[in-house]
Amino acid sequence: MFEIALRxxxxxxxxVVLTIATIALATLMLLGVDRVRNETRTxxxxxxxxxxLIVGARTGxxxxxxxxxxxxxxxTNNIDWHSYxxxxxxxxxxxxxxxxxxxxxxxxxxxxxxxxxxxYLRYGDDQPLKMQSGHEFSHLHDVVLGANIARRLHYQLxxxxxxxxxxxxxxxxxxxxxxxxxxxxxxxxxxxxxxxxHISLDGLTAIHQGWESGSASLLATTGALSADQDRAxxxxxxxxxxxxxxxxxxxxxxxxxxxxxxRGEPLMAILPGVALSELWQLLKVAEQALQVLxxxxxxxxxxxxxxxxxxxxxxxxxxxxxxxxxxxxxxxLFALVVGETACLLVGGIAIGGALLQGALAIAGxxxxxxxxxxxxxxxxxxxxxLLMGCTLLAGLVVSIVPAWRAYRLSLSDGxxxxx
Amino acid sequence: MLIELxxxxxxxxxxxxxxxxxxxxxxxxxEKLFLHGPSGSGKSTLLALLAGIQTPDSGQLAVxxxxxxxxxxxxxxxxxxxxLGYVFQQFNLLPYLSVRQxxxxxxxxxxxxxxxxxxxxxxxxxxxxxxxAQLELGDLADRPARALSVGQQQRVAVARALIGAPELLxxxxxxxxxxxxxxxxxxxxLFACAEQQRTAVVLVSHDPRLAEGFDRSLNxxxxxxxxxxxxx
Numbered sequence: 001m002f003e004i005a006l007r008x009x010x011x012x013x014x015x016v017v018l019t020i021a022t023i024a025l026a027t028l029m030l031l032g033v034d035r036v037r038n039e040t041r042t043x044x045x046x047x048x049x050x051x052x053l054i055v056g057a058r059t060g061x062x063x064x065x066x067x068x069x070x071x072x073x074x075x076t077n078n079i080d081w082h083s084y085x086x087x088x089x090x091x092x093x094x095x096x097x098x099x100x101x102x103x104x105x106x107x108x109x110x111x112x113x114x115x116x117x118x119x120y121l122r123y124g125d126d127q128p129l130k131m132q133s134g135h136e137f138s139h140l141h142d143v144v145l146g147a148n149i150a151r152r153l154h155y156q157l158x159x160x161x162x163x164x165x166x167x168x169x170x171x172x173x174x175x176x177x178x179x180x181x182x183x184x185x186x187x188x189x190x191x192x193x194x195x196x197x198h199i200s201l202d203g204l205t206a207i208h209q210g211w212e213s214g215s216a217s218l219l220a221t222t223g224a225l226s227a228d229q230d231r232a233x234x235x236x237x238x239x240x241x242x243x244x245x246x247x248x249x250x251x252x253x254x255x256x257x258x259x260x261x262x263r264g265e266p267l268m269a270i271l272p273g274v275a276l277s278e279l280w281q282l283l284k285v286a287e288q289a290l291q292v293l294x295x296x297x298x299x300x301x302x303x304x305x306x307x308x309x310x311x312x313x314x315x316x317x318x319x320x321x322x323x324x325x326x327x328x329x330x331x332x333l334f335a336l337v338v339g340e341t342a343c344l345l346v347g348g349i350a351i352g353g354a355l356l357q358g359a360l361a362i363a364g365x366x367x368x369x370x371x372x373x374x375x376x377x378x379x380x381x382x383x384x385x386l387l388m389g390c391t392l393l394a395g396l397v398v399s400i401v402p403a404w405r406a407y408r409l410s411l412s413d414g415x416x417x418x419x
Numbered sequence: 420m421l422i423e424l425x426x427x428x429x430x431x432x433x434x435x436x437x438x439x440x441x442x443x444x445x446x447x448x449x450e451k452l453f454l455h456g457p458s459g460s461g462k463s464t465l466l467a468l469l470a471g472i473q474t475p476d477s478g479q480l481a482v483x484x485x486x487x488x489x490x491x492x493x494x495x496x497x498x499x500x501x502x503l504g505y506v507f508q509q510f511n512l513l514p515y516l517s518v519r520q521x522x523x524x525x526x527x528x529x530x531x532x533x534x535x536x537x538x539x540x541x542x543x544x545x546x547x548x549x550x551x552a553q554l555e556l557g558d559l560a561d562r563p564a565r566a567l568s569v570g571q572q573q574r575v576a577v578a579r580a581l582i583g584a585p586e587l588l589x590x591x592x593x594x595x596x597x598x599x600x601x602x603x604x605x606x607x608x609l610f611a612c613a614e615q616q617r618t619a620v621v622l623v624s625h626d627p628r629l630a631e632g633f634d635r636s637l638n639x640x641x642x643x644x645x646x647x648x649x650x651x
Contacts (some may be wrong), residue, residue, distance in 0.1 A: 001527075011515030185476070218514070318510050325470070325507070327500020327528035329493050414472035415505060416463050
């Protein structure tokens with residue numbers, strides 16, 4: 001019986017191949033969306049780890065998260081350097097990482113910070129930042145590049161680059177008088193760090209000396225400031241935000257309250273994990289829409305398969321009558337149709353899974369470069385096995401329709417089929 | 420008696436009158452019966468009853484002493500697989516199987532016929548090849564069925580109907596697609612094979628010229644009183 005089914009399928013090669021292709025593509029879509037969704041969520045949740053609080057000027061928690069972690073949008077206000085110093089000295093605070101944003105380079109954000117950034121920042125599963133080559137900034141005009149920037153702009157150690165004042169499309173004025181030297185390149189992290197240029201706070205202050213009015217003064221344009229690599233620079237007036245690590249997490253809410261009620265200026269402290277999940281809730285709509293869409297694609301694929309099977313059935317009434325004449329029972333014809341469909345489904349799902357691996361192998365580097373998403377080919381995850389199982393099950397349920405029709409036809413036709 | 424029919428009545432659902440009404444009919448073992456009659460005389464209906472696809476509304480229909488009406492539908496399917504070979508008018512074969520596989524299909528659903536084939540020739544495979552050789556198709560066994568001519572296909576159908584030596588072979592207008600010369604050759608080959616393994620033959624045709632060589636010839640319109648009503 002199994003051989004009959006296989007040979008019968010082979011004799012309908014074109015329909016069979018098209019049906020398998022439909023199922024394979026639907027499976028690819030379903031698995032692909034699931035994979036991207038999960039990896040996105042994981043990489044999202046992995047952006048910050050080990051940081052207890054993020055502090056910025058009072059605004060919405062999601063907005064603070066967006067500009068301080070994802071470098072999206074701008075801060076409404078800065079934090080006064082004295083406020084930062086005061087809060088950083090709180091006995092419950094173990095470490096702080098000051099973050100100063102605003103400049104850019106070819107559209108990539110420039111981040112002024114201290115050495116504590118490299119020492120304390122964690123991502124993923126409590127991973128520290130690692131240097132791929134070179135070392136941290138040590139001079140005023142040193143820059144440490146995120147992995148993506150080095151790769152995409154083909155920068156190497158020792159190369160000079162010029163930062164742009166401001167960010168976004170309108171940023172045209174360059175700090176051409178004070179070029180920076182690449183001293184280090186970070187290993188890839190799959191977080192916004194990969195897309196960031198890191199310089200010291202002093203370096204940031206240095207290039208803005210003489211820019212107090214918002215554009216370059218004569219002092220800045222004459223190049224008078226550019227010469228000295230290690231000249232003394234006053235501390236910055238302000239920073240954009242700072243990350244806080246506590247000595248003990250039990251003091252978390254106390255410190256948060258203290259910052260929120262800080263007398264010097266209106267500040268706000270957020271728990272990055274909480275803010276991340278709030279942000280994810282917002283993005284979930286798109287994610288769910290994509291998921292629903294992929295289920296619909298599967299439905300369309302299965303309906304297409306059912307159509308092909310039903311249409312094929314009319315041409316196969318002769319075949320059914322012959323099998324009946326040699327003693328096949330109607331339920332055996334039912335099983336024949338379900339069995340054939342199972343072959344189509346298993347074939348289609350397997351090909352779909354293989355296509356996904358192929359697609360990831362090809363698209364993986366693109367996703368990494370353009371979306372900072374690390375998705376690598378790999379054996380299907382539990383949820384993917386479940387999805388493939390669901391596809392198979394749904395397909396078998398759908399196959400009951402043509403199988404039942406084969407059953408009914410074989411009963412009503414008996415041995416008598418008009419040729 | 421191979422077949423015993425008494426006071427048989429059959430009516431298709433939705434039909435106001437009986438299609439078939441046969442007071443008495445019987446067929447003895449190994450008998451070769453030619454059944455003819457114009458279209459509408461109930462040939463297809465009678466064959467469906469004999470094959471156990473349909474059951475009579477009333478009366479008795481026994482094949483090999485077994486009252487078919489007393490069997491369930493799956494039991495009748497099994498009974499057909501064991502004891503009956505069937506040859507259609509045309510398109511008898513599954514085009515995607517080889518000739519040999521088409522012949523073996525005859526005992527695919529019957530352990531009894533596989534055993535008998537083994538008893539006759541050593542194995543079902545061997546009997547299939549022997550039958551094909553006897554039907555002058557020996558060198559075509561591994562060709563795909565769709566590559567054969569109509570006449571060859573009909574002979575393959577005979578081999579399939581006879582493999583495993585069923586008690587009865589039913590052929591429904593098996594020669595209507597053949598020309599006259601090949602028709603006679605077909606019938607004589609069919610007889611030779613059937614006689615060898617003692618299979619009775621019921622051949623139905625509207626063409627009375629075929630009747631030669633049969634043990635008995637019957638006009639279904641005379642047998643079927645329901646169709647006589649039509650003629651009055």
